[in-house]
Amino acid sequence: MLPEIPRCYQRLEFLGDAVLDYVVTAHLYFKYPGLTPGLITDLRSASVNNECYAQSAVKAGLHKHILHASQDLQRQICSTVEDFEKLNLDSTFGWEAETTFPKVLGDVIESLGGAIFVDSGFDKDTTFQCIRPLLEPLVTPQTLKLHPVRELTELCDQKGYIKKKDVVSRENGIAYITVEVEANGVVHTSTCSGRDKLIAKKVASKNVLKSLKGCPSNATTEQ
Amino acid sequence: MLPEIPRCYQRLEFLGDAVLDYVVTAHLYFKYPGLTPGLITDLRSASVNNECYAQSAVKAGLHKHILHASQDLQRQICSTVEDFEKLNLDSTFGWEAETTFPKVLGDVIESLGGAIFVDSGFDKDTTFQCIRPLLEPLVTPQTLKLHPVRELTELCDQKGYIKKKDVVSRENGIAYITVEVEANGVVHTSTCSGRDKLIAKKVASKNVLKSLKGCPSNATTEQ
Numbered sequence: 401m402l403p404e405i406p407r408c409y410q411r412l413e414f415l416g417d418a419v420l421d422y423v424v425t426a427h428l429y430f431k432y433p434g435l436t437p438g439l440i441t442d443l444r445s446a447s448v449n450n451e452c453y454a455q456s457a458v459k460a461g462l463h464k465h466i467l468h469a470s471q472d473l474q475r476q477i478c479s480t481v482e483d484f485e486k487l488n489l490d491s492t493f494g495w496e497a498e499t500t501f502p503k504v505l506g507d508v509i510e511s512l513g514g515a516i517f518v519d520s521g522f523d524k525d526t527t528f529q530c531i532r533p534l535l536e537p538l539v540t541p542q543t544l545k546l547h548p549v550r551e552l553t554e555l556c557d558q559k560g561y562i563k564k565k566d567v568v569s570r571e572n573g574i575a576y577i578t579v580e581v582e583a584n585g586v587v588h589t590s591t592c593s594g595r596d597k598l599i600a601k602k603v604a605s606k607n608v609l610k611s612l613k614g615c616p617s618n619a620t621t622e623q
Numbered sequence: 624m625l626p627e628i629p630r631c632y633q634r635l636e637f638l639g640d641a642v643l644d645y646v647v648t649a650h651l652y653f654k655y656p657g658l659t660p661g662l663i664t665d666l667r668s669a670s671v672n673n674e675c676y677a678q679s680a681v682k683a684g685l686h687k688h689i690l691h692a693s694q695d696l697q698r699q700i701c702s703t704v705e706d707f708e709k710l711n712l713d714s715t716f717g718w719e720a721e722t723t724f725p726k727v728l729g730d731v732i733e734s735l736g737g738a739i740f741v742d743s744g745f746d747k748d749t750t751f752q753c754i755r756p757l758l759e760p761l762v763t764p765q766t767l768k769l770h771p772v773r774e775l776t777e778l779c780d781q782k783g784y785i786k787k788k789d790v791v792s793r794e795n796g797i798a799y800i801t802v803e804v805e806a807n808g809v810v811h812t813s814t815c816s817g818r819d820k821l822i823a824k825k826v827a828s829k830n831v832l833k834s835l836k837g838c839p840s841n842a843t844t845e846q
Contacts, residue, residue, distance in 0.1 A: 410660030411652065414667070418648035425641035426745075429634065437633035444637070522649075524747075 413507045416514030421448050423528040424535075432541065439541060446547075447539040453509035454501035456534045458484050462508050476502045498603050500596040509534060548605040555612065556581060566601065579604040581612060588612050636730045639737030644671050646751040647758075655764065662764060669770075670762040676732035677724035679757045681707050685731050699725045719768075721826050723819040732757060771828040778835065779804060789824065802827040804835060811835050 421444075428435075428443050435443075446452075457463055463477050483499035513531050520526035537543070546554070556563040564580040575597040580589040590607035594600035644667075651658075651666050658666075669675075680686055686700050706722035736754050743749035760766070769777070779786040787803040798820040803812040813830035817823035 411663065414660055414663055415648060415652045418645045418667075422641045422645035425638060429638045437637055440634065440637055444641075 409511050412514030413511040415517060416510035419517045419527055420510060420513040423524050424448050427528065435541065443539055443544055446544055450503065450506035451497060451501055454505035455497060457505045457508045460534050463505055466504060466508060473502060500599050548602050548609055552605045552609050575600050577601045577604050579608050581608050583612055632734050635737030636734040638740060639733035642740045642750055643733060643736040646747050647671050650751065666762050666767055669767055673726065673729035674720060674724055677728035678720060680728045680731045683757050686728055689727060689731060696725060723822050771825050771832055775828045775832050798823050800824045800827050802831050804831055806835055
């Protein structure tokens with residue numbers, strides 16, 4: 401391997417990050433001329449982020465081709481791919497995955513985007529056409545789901561439910577988060593743990609949402 | 624005013640956000656071929672953010688032309704412009720401003736970027752040429768400053784200083800943050816307040832940095 405390759409890969413990732421954001425934004429802007437700015441921004445948030453790119457990379461099997469020499473990273477990638485296969489996801493956007501993706505998985509898509517952009521003589525249309533199959537199915541207003549943390553906050557605001565302050569603790573490098581909502585006198589709560597606080601919060605919020613949406617027999621409900 | 628203008632303005636902002644990020648990224652990528660990915664990413668962070676755009680908008684006097692009917696927003700804009708004039712900044716990038724910018728100021732630059740992009744038949748080069756004078760002087764590796772919070776963390780890591788956990792409190796909607804570092808047995812501390820927690824943390828970190836960099840007579844130093 402040539403000595404400049406690692407540097408190039410990261411510089412391409414830097415470029416690809418901005419290029420992909422831009423081509424997906426332009427795609428959404430022109431495809432949905434009637435959409436409100438709020439909704440079109442939600443569409444972008446759900447489709448331009450490291451989680452989506454990481455899921456796209458795994459779906460396409462690109463994780464098998466990453467050159468590195470870190471056993472720790474290898475373990476992380478394997479465990480991510482396992483979690484991912486359990487979920488058997490159809491989509492590559494949204495917030496379904498309940499796992500932390502090693503940053504390198506998303507970086508692969510970004511650097512590919514950067515490489516195609518340079519290789520095509522800086523042609524944004526070619527870049528989008530080439531990278532789009534990896535990102536399919538793209539999010540649409542019909543398939544858009546809000547991030548569970550945001551969905552829960554909005555639901556509480558709308559319905560006048562009382563959202564307690566999250567309780568966070570940490571033990572042996574594992575974060576524990578308890579999300580609690582009181583709705584019409586009933587307390588809905590979920591405690592989740594994870595290496596990553598944000599993932600734990602996401603999953604706990606998903607559980608509370610499920611419970612609030614009429615599954616009172618869920619294990620997450622307490623009266 | 625036509626009823627669709629507010630919607631258009633925000634949709635153009637959505638587009639302009641991605642376009643500006645992209646044209647500045649491409650500019651940095653091609654202008655500094657030898658720069659490490661870390662440094663080039665820092666350059667982008669320092670030049671593509673709402674604070675820079677807001678500063679550019681105020682420098683060009685664009686805040687005088689925003690059409691709105693909110694007295695509260697008007698007060699915020701006036702107080703921002705006053706703070707800004709006190710600082711007498713040469714640059715429109717970086718982290719010097721010790722004030723929170725109303726989001727609308729940065730949005731003006733983004734929507735202008737979007738409008739020029741649409742108006743030029745989606746020509747990124749024209750967009751960059753037109754918007755660049757507003758953003759000048761652009762950041763360079765020589766003028767780059769790290770965000771004070773990050774600079775303080777890196778300094779502590781390098782020198783083995785002990786950075787205490789920030790103490791945060793809130794009273795009447797004002798956030799108070801105490802940043803404290805123990806360096807060679809001397810405690811350097813600063814407490815700042817602000818409507819915005821992040822600004823308070825930034826200013827407190829700047830004070831502690833100043834104190835650590837050999838101004839032991841500063842008011843921020845306690846032994």
